[in-house]
Amino acid sequence: MSSQTATITAARPGGGLLESARARAPLGARETRLSLRNPEVFIPNLILPVVLFFIFVGSLSGFAQAHGMSNYRGFFLPLSILFAVSWGSAGLNMAADIQSGYFDKLLATPVSRVGLLVGALSADLVRVTAQGLLTATVAMAVGTEIATGVLGAVVMVLVASVFGLAFSALGFSVALRTADPQATKSLFDFVLPLFLVTTSFAPMETLSGWFATAAKLNPVTYVFRGLRSLTLTGWDAGEIGIAVATAGGLAAGALALAFASLRARVR
Amino acid sequence: MNAIEVEELRKTFPGGVEAVAGLDLVVREGRIFGFLGPNGAGKSTTVRMLTTLLRPTSGRARIAGFDLWGQPHEIRRHIGVAFQEAGLDKLSTGRELLEVQAAMHHMRRADARERAAALLETVGLSDVGDRRVGTYSGGMQRRLDLASALIARPRILFLDEPTTGLDPASRRAIWDEVRRLNAEEGATVFLTTQYLEEADQLVHWVAIIDHGRIVDEGTPAALKGSIGSEVLRVAVPRRQVEAAVSALATLEGVRETRVEGPSLTVYMSNGPETVPQVLRLLERADVPLCSLSVSSPTLDEVFMRATGSRLEGAAAREAS
Numbered sequence: 001m002s003s004q005t006a007t008i009t010a011a012r013p014g015g016g017l018l019e020s021a022r023a024r025a026p027l028g029a030r031e032t033r034l035s036l037r038n039p040e041v042f043i044p045n046l047i048l049p050v051v052l053f054f055i056f057v058g059s060l061s062g063f064a065q066a067h068g069m070s071n072y073r074g075f076f077l078p079l080s081i082l083f084a085v086s087w088g089s090a091g092l093n094m095a096a097d098i099q100s101g102y103f104d105k106l107l108a109t110p111v112s113r114v115g116l117l118v119g120a121l122s123a124d125l126v127r128v129t130a131q132g133l134l135t136a137t138v139a140m141a142v143g144t145e146i147a148t149g150v151l152g153a154v155v156m157v158l159v160a161s162v163f164g165l166a167f168s169a170l171g172f173s174v175a176l177r178t179a180d181p182q183a184t185k186s187l188f189d190f191v192l193p194l195f196l197v198t199t200s201f202a203p204m205e206t207l208s209g210w211f212a213t214a215a216k217l218n219p220v221t222y223v224f225r226g227l228r229s230l231t232l233t234g235w236d237a238g239e240i241g242i243a244v245a246t247a248g249g250l251a252a253g254a255l256a257l258a259f260a261s262l263r264a265r266v267r
Numbered sequence: 268m269n270a271i272e273v274e275e276l277r278k279t280f281p282g283g284v285e286a287v288a289g290l291d292l293v294v295r296e297g298r299i300f301g302f303l304g305p306n307g308a309g310k311s312t313t314v315r316m317l318t319t320l321l322r323p324t325s326g327r328a329r330i331a332g333f334d335l336w337g338q339p340h341e342i343r344r345h346i347g348v349a350f351q352e353a354g355l356d357k358l359s360t361g362r363e364l365l366e367v368q369a370a371m372h373h374m375r376r377a378d379a380r381e382r383a384a385a386l387l388e389t390v391g392l393s394d395v396g397d398r399r400v401g402t403y404s405g406g407m408q409r410r411l412d413l414a415s416a417l418i419a420r421p422r423i424l425f426l427d428e429p430t431t432g433l434d435p436a437s438r439r440a441i442w443d444e445v446r447r448l449n450a451e452e453g454a455t456v457f458l459t460t461q462y463l464e465e466a467d468q469l470v471h472w473v474a475i476i477d478h479g480r481i482v483d484e485g486t487p488a489a490l491k492g493s494i495g496s497e498v499l500r501v502a503v504p505r506r507q508v509e510a511a512v513s514a515l516a517t518l519e520g521v522r523e524t525r526v527e528g529p530s531l532t533v534y535m536s537n538g539p540e541t542v543p544q545v546l547r548l549l550e551r552a553d554v555p556l557c558s559l560s561v562s563s564p565t566l567d568e569v570f571m572r573a574t575g576s577r578l579e580g581a582a583a584r585e586a587s
Contacts, residue, residue: 023370023371023373025370026366026367026370027367027370027371030356030359030363030367033358033359033363034356034358034359037358037399038358097356100352100354100355100356100357101350101352101354102354102355102356103354104315104320104348104350104354105348105350105354105355105368105415106371107319107320108318108319108320108343108346108348109343109368109371109372109419110340110343110344110371110372110373111370111371111372111373266320
């Protein structure tokens with residue numbers, strides 16, 4: 001017991017790096033544990049992108065082949081992976097914690113408030129990466145050709161995860177602003193329209209009118225392009241660079257919003 | 268030494284609602300301090316400000332010797348908090364919840380495990396420590412919440428209505444634990460309550476808050492003593508209340524008389540020996556007596572004298 005008292009006494013204001021990490025790891029572990037203990041949320045999140053992949057491929061393969069698209073699985077895989085990393089429950093646990101008062105218990109401890117959000121975001125990044133990897137693995141297992149191979153698939157999931165982090169951060173931002181799980185969940189209702197008004201189902205040159213304009217303005221289009229280059233054409237530094245920059249920019253903006261929401265909640 | 272010092276603390280919410288209106292208080296180290304008031308009096312807002320969760324509009328406070336404005340992080344190292352609603356994560360087990368709370372205080376994993384196990388034992392939850400919190404009864408959840416507040420051996424423990432909604436047995440279990448903590452571990456306890464019995468049983472010093480201000484404070488005995496050593500309750504027919512008040516005005520040792528419907532409450536400095544005198548005075552004024560009782564003052568009477576109204580929670584409990 002005396003060693004424990006010494007540990008507490010030794011804690012510095014603001015918490016050192018080691019102390020912050022010591023606090024963040026159990027928070028991240030808790031976030032993951034809560035997701036696993038919520039199978040009614042966790043399982044659909046995990047399998048829906050895989051199911052969607054098979055639906056896209058099954059329903060559109062005839063159309064794609066008729067238009068001379070041989071690697072239609074590779075064409076639809078980025079959509080499924082982006083869906084996998086964006087769909088989900090980011091912030092739901094935090095909204096529930098705020099609503100129940102548990103978040104206040106955490107805020108009344110010496111752990112850094114930023115650390116609370118970083119812990120939750122880290123756990124969510126693990127979740128979305130796992131969802132993306134599962135979708136990519138299943139797609140490759142059924143024979144999807146990826147021009148850049150396994151390494152390209154890994155890069156695709158990693159870039160997509162950065163994009164997914166933007167959605168996670170938005171989820172946490174809504175959770176912190178509203179403290180309402182329902183409002184947090186409704187954010188993800190916008191995922192599908194946002195993904196459809198892109199080149200998700202057809203190349204840019206086939207789009208026209210307002211849809212083409214909207215698709216050009218939609219940043220998701222540029223992430224698609226980069227990921228598709230990995231599945232269809234090979235290593236294209238320009239396309240991948242644009243995708244990384246777009247995903248990174250979106251993530252940075254969303255993270256800034258999330259930390260601003262945290263400051264507003266705890267001020 | 269003072270564990271808590273508060274000067275002119277105020278909180279005005281957007282819309283102009285002044286929840287705390289210039290609070291001054293001092294809590295001496297090692298005391299159980301009772302903050303007594305009805306719902307909406309400003310108790311929880313005060314606790315949230317003193318535990319660094321809510322920024323005051325103005326005022327100063329030092330908690331465990333640290334400044335509320337400049338050293339909130341230091342304050343958090345020395346306090347434990349259990350809120351009115353046991354804020355618990357229902358999907359975790361009791362043990363996991365305590366271990367996470369220990370990690371938030373930067374404890375090493377092995378220390379956190381040891382401390383969690385010891386606290387589960389202390390609050391009598393060892394046998395259910397590996398069950399999810401969602402399966403716990405209300406009393407068990409409050410005990411777990413108390414354990415989580417104790418995880419880092421806080422110098423000051425804030426308990427916001429820790430027994431509201433609990434059955435009598437669970438309430439007593441919490442009281443016993445608070446007493447033990449204070450006596451054996453020397454923790455200062457800042458306890459808000461709307462239960463007079465709780466304040467009477469548990470606290471060394473009580474402050475009565477109403478409409479965001481402290482209206483009276485002292486030891487429970489001194490507060491009760493300040494309104495008289497005895498309380499005389501006399502019921503007479505409603506139409507003769509005024510006559511009864513006039514008759515009893517000549518009674519010796521009266522500190523204050525209050526009228527509520529057909530009842531007179533007379534705060535006396537002397538007690539049972541005045542009863543024959545009361546009977547004589549009422550008989551002489553031709554006022555028939557419906558009932559008469561003599562009792563020691565309660566905190567409810569202190570509260571009523573200080574605020575002009577009964578404490579809602581006490582009234583509700585008495586009615587049930």
